[in-house]
Amino acid sequence: MRYFDPHIHMLSRTTDDYENMAAAGIVGVVEPAFWQGQPRTQAGTFIDYFDSLVGWERFRASQFGIRHYCTIAVNPKESNNVPLAEEVMKAVPRYLEKDGVVAVGEIGYDDMSDAEERFFAEHLNLAMEHELPALIHTPHRDKKKGTERTLALVREVGIDEEMVIVDHLNEVTLPLVMETGCWRGHSIYPHTKMSEQRMVALLKQYGLEKMVVNSAADWGRSDPLKVPKTGQAMRDAGFSEADIERVLFTNPVEFFAQSGRMSIEDMAAATIDQTQLFEDNSVLRGQTPVVEA
Amino acid sequence: MSDDYLAQLNAAVRERSTEEARQWLDDAYRQLDTAADPVDTLSLLSARSRRKLGLVPLGAGAADIVTDIGPVPIAAWPLGDAGRVALLLAGAAHHPQHAVALADGLFRGGDEIERAVVIRALALVSADDGLKHLALEVGRTNSVALFAALARHNPYPAARYSDHEFNQMILKALFIGVNIDAVHGLELRANADLSRMCEDYIDERRAAGRDVPADIWLALGPHASAGGNTLMLTYLEDQDPSHRYYAAVALGRRMPEYPEFRHALRSRLKEEGDERTRAALDDALSQSS
Numbered sequence: 001m002r003y004f005d006p007h008i009h010m011l012s013r014t015t016d017d018y019e020n021m022a023a024a025g026i027v028g029v030v031e032p033a034f035w036q037g038q039p040r041t042q043a044g045t046f047i048d049y050f051d052s053l054v055g056w057e058r059f060r061a062s063q064f065g066i067r068h069y070c071t072i073a074v075n076p077k078e079s080n081n082v083p084l085a086e087e088v089m090k091a092v093p094r095y096l097e098k099d100g101v102v103a104v105g106e107i108g109y110d111d112m113s114d115a116e117e118r119f120f121a122e123h124l125n126l127a128m129e130h131e132l133p134a135l136i137h138t139p140h141r142d143k144k145k146g147t148e149r150t151l152a153l154v155r156e157v158g159i160d161e162e163m164v165i166v167d168h169l170n171e172v173t174l175p176l177v178m179e180t181g182c183w184r185g186h187s188i189y190p191h192t193k194m195s196e197q198r199m200v201a202l203l204k205q206y207g208l209e210k211m212v213v214n215s216a217a218d219w220g221r222s223d224p225l226k227v228p229k230t231g232q233a234m235r236d237a238g239f240s241e242a243d244i245e246r247v248l249f250t251n252p253v254e255f256f257a258q259s260g261r262m263s264i265e266d267m268a269a270a271t272i273d274q275t276q277l278f279e280d281n282s283v284l285r286g287q288t289p290v291v292e293a
Numbered sequence: 294m295s296d297d298y299l300a301q302l303n304a305a306v307r308e309r310s311t312e313e314a315r316q317w318l319d320d321a322y323r324q325l326d327t328a329a330d331p332v333d334t335l336s337l338l339s340a341r342s343r344r345k346l347g348l349v350p351l352g353a354g355a356a357d358i359v360t361d362i363g364p365v366p367i368a369a370w371p372l373g374d375a376g377r378v379a380l381l382l383a384g385a386a387h388h389p390q391h392a393v394a395l396a397d398g399l400f401r402g403g404d405e406i407e408r409a410v411v412i413r414a415l416a417l418v419s420a421d422d423g424l425k426h427l428a429l430e431v432g433r434t435n436s437v438a439l440f441a442a443l444a445r446h447n448p449y450p451a452a453r454y455s456d457h458e459f460n461q462m463i464l465k466a467l468f469i470g471v472n473i474d475a476v477h478g479l480e481l482r483a484n485a486d487l488s489r490m491c492e493d494y495i496d497e498r499r500a501a502g503r504d505v506p507a508d509i510w511l512a513l514g515p516h517a518s519a520g521g522n523t524l525m526l527t528y529l530e531d532q533d534p535s536h537r538y539y540a541a542v543a544l545g546r547r548m549p550e551y552p553e554f555r556h557a558l559r560s561r562l563k564e565e566g567d568e569r570t571r572a573a574l575d576d577a578l579s580q581s582s
């Protein structure tokens with residue numbers, strides 16, 4: 001079974017994780033720009049972070065045969081530092097044109113402050129301008145209200161709901177999104193968000209259409225294998241292999257393929273890194289490259 | 294000069310492009326010519342180039358661009374990346390005072406592929422030292438794709454690097470696994486210090502019980518010490534055909550000075566089963582007879 005993890009922060013993960021993910025069948029990932037556990041103090045650190053997402057991290061992933069895409073945005077938490085967020089927003093459009101950038105995100109509400117709402121709306125407009133999907137994070141606190149306001153803002157700005165995924169949903173917030181055309185994201189994250197078993201129950205109740213599952217693994221206690229583990233939980237609950245592939249591979253790829261910058265076919269092709277596109281596959285001597293610490 | 298490069302590259306891109314792609318490129322040239330902020334405009338156009346022009350390589354019909362410091366092979370460049378270089382050259386031709394800033398800006402604002410494109414095009418954009426800092430910066434990266442853009446099929450390092458800089462690049466390539474068989478000017482720029490560094494590196498690898506990179510003989514060979522020669526002769530008999538191949542090539546190149554290598558190469562040829570190594574041995578033995 002091939003899997004796709006459409007929300008994972010690989011910059012915080014080790015090469016052991018990459019190895020285990022590849023061994024478990026994960027062929028591609030989307031890494032959304034988010035905060036890094038502590039607030040940044042200057043625009044330059046955002047820029048370097050974005051550069052890592054479009055450059056270095058893609059290389060790291062390619063060493064394990066995993067295709068790496070990313071989304072770019074000023075995240076909701078840090079948009080509360082308004083002067084800083086304004087400065088970073090000037091650089092965001094340039095990144096939204098890059099080939100490996102498949103959505104605007106993570107955006108949305110955290111505290112539901114005025115500043116968050118302002119930058120959330122600005123990002124949705126950028127997504128429309130650059131013809132990109134939008135990846136929306138829903139808050140941990142006051143989640144139901146946050147999701148309602150999220151959906152209201154999506155309608156107000158007027159972005160096509162097909163181009164929107166609302167993430168970190170649970171039993172309470174999923175029904176709200178089911179009434180819209182937005183895609184439905186679920187983060188299987190130990191202790192806080194959602195478990196594999198609860199996810200399976202949601203799939204049984206609500207069906208497979210537009211349903212997306214991710215690990216949201218990051219620098220916190222999280223598990224980069226939650227997508228394949230959800231696959232196993234679905235199998236144990238009697239879902240067919242085709243059902244598993246639909247939810248854990250095809251759905252997320254189809255959502256981000258709306259960017260025009262990746263496709264189902266890209267996933268099927270052998271991993272060809274950019275060096276090989278430039279010349280041939282004799283660039284590397286054959287043995288696994290040594291990466292200096 | 295730089296105009297000629299642009300003309301050649303532009304013709305190569307147009308020949309393989311659709312009418313729609315050609316129109317996009319023409320329009321992009323116009324936008325650059327009239328841009329208030331050419332660095333910013335180039336950055337935007339470059340980001341779109343792959344999606345507009347595509348990933349088909351220019352192909353074998355596209356001849357190397359010959360520059361003052363050596364040939365730049367472009368046949369393997371995808372159309373979208375060749376377009377990026379064409380736009381960079383066009384911008385530099387139209388805004389000569391910004392030429393370095395344009396390349397610098399494209400590199401700084403680029404993703405990894407765009408950065409590699411700038412590095413591959415260094416000899417076309419600025420064959421002097423104006424952009425050497427970018428080459429040296431890339432020389433420090435561990436990203437194989439980016440590093441290979443500098444080290445392979447690129448005339449810039451051999452033309453502009455000091456011995457120390459050149460040697461560091463070769464050692465780094467050996468270290469991260471980038472094959473040095475396509476390093477431009479390696480034989481000419483090789484030096485005694487490089488051979489010594491390679492010998493030390495082999496000592497380290499063997500002490501640690503690790504493999505020695507097979508292509509190392511290309512860098513060690515040209516100025517090998519007596520000890521280095523002995524190592525090459527030893528690896529000419531190695532189990533790994535890659536070692537035998539590169540040792541044969543490197544030993545063959547030293548035959549004019551060391552006719553006694555002939556004996557070793559001949560007896561190797563009698564037993565050699567690997568086709569590529571046989572060809573290298575034949576080549577070495579026929580050239581010096």
Ligand SMILES: [Zn+2]
Pocket residue numbers: 007009032034106216
């Ligand atoms: Zn996240």
